[in-house]
Amino acid sequence: MSQPLESIAAVLEGTGDYRVLRRLQPLADHPGTPDEPTFIGLVVDVETTGTDFAADEVIELGILKFEYGASGRIYRVLETLNQLHEPRKPIPAEITRLTGITDADVAGRRIDDAAVARITADAAVVIAHNASFDRQMCEPRWPVFRDKNWGCSCHQIPWRAEGHEGLKLGYLLADCGLFHRGHRAIDDCHALLALLARPLQVSGQLALAALLATARKPTVRLWAQGSPIETKELLKARRYRWSGRRRCWYIDLDEDQIEIERSFLIEAIYRRPISDLPADRFTARDRYSARTNPEQGA
Template identity: 70%
Template structure:
């Protein structure tokens, strides 16, 4: 039956009037012995009771542990981990609708903290598709994640420049002719691993190679202290964000962009006179996306 359905799908696609999405299965790397130094990485996803990183709880944790080379090639899946956890409150109805996880599913369930700590202990990098959220959720529960390097596959790969309209996992997967059971932790991990192992549309580089390069680069957060409120739209157009905690506009940049940005601020925002000692914070993968680096946390 599978062969017959594949034949039908191929006929539909050849017409040019149809696109057929095929269900994504577990990721199987191409058989190849590493010819370069290898490391251990984790793909991680959480399902939670809400989006407040200071108060909400993890109800499902999915992790895929894998071996990769410095080049970004993925060689082996080492372990898959997926567990549910009963939170201290009933799961909100909106979360049930999104994930399909019910109070009955998590009743009496608890994530094995020791197993999570062991998985994370040897990881060179932890990857999540929204690392700002997942990292802060995980650090609250499992301190081992505080000292790990993190990368964000959503925001550290130039998806739009590579020909993709959306950055959501489902959109990226559909662009590759696949679909999955979204908003379940291990399924999202499988989807992300499959996407990272593929070449990017425009550059042809492996997606994971691009992510590793971005994660390895230090970034600088430049603060536009005392910028005139009347010029906020100009800053927003330049991708500045507002920090309610510091009540200041900021932008994250690669180090080589700093002088270009200072020139822009001097000319367009401060009318030719750049304030002395304009604040700038330097981040690496060790603290990027954590609450230590989040101005809104």
């Protein structure tokens, strides 16, 4: 924003009656040489023809490759990839309304699979905002993503505890006084990287550091096998989810919460001693993958 416009914005904000949102600018490189071990990360976003992992296709892929330190500080963007892809079927009208991507935009376009493999090869972590969607859309098309550690910026950062009411990128940016053109892959990547580089509002911890700390923890999926049907409301209130494939309620927890949860199940659900509840353990290597999707299986 130019200086005269900034002055106007400052006057408006100074009244207390207005909030001014500034257009997001791509993250600038951090000055100086890193004084800590550094790693390679990717921010990934896809636009698709729908949400059916088996039937729908990626029509736009955005990737930002960046260098970050052990502290969670982001130092610089190393490479950008932003490509369109023509699907087998016409793009649904609701997708065009959401993204602005038309059949004419993607006609004859193909995502360069070799470029995706090259840019992804040395990444220590892949981050997406709602990684369970992006990972399951990316893995079948680009096998290089299958063995990567994935993190979810939507669910692995405690946004609400840090003073945010919404989890969508647009809401989080607005809380920071920013806006962007949403629902285009590379624009969403730039928005997410900017959020990851910022300190959180309450704790002051860098958002990327908070995400990485959570992503490193193993997840245990505890199955409430054979739970009485009359306890389903208790389980739902406890944030258990139902797997139609396994006909069983389950919950995903950090490893250190499992014994507390077993005690709850014994006291409130089964009301008897029980020691053989099935549990699955997984890490960032397979979290959010179809391999750990209880409705799909490996």
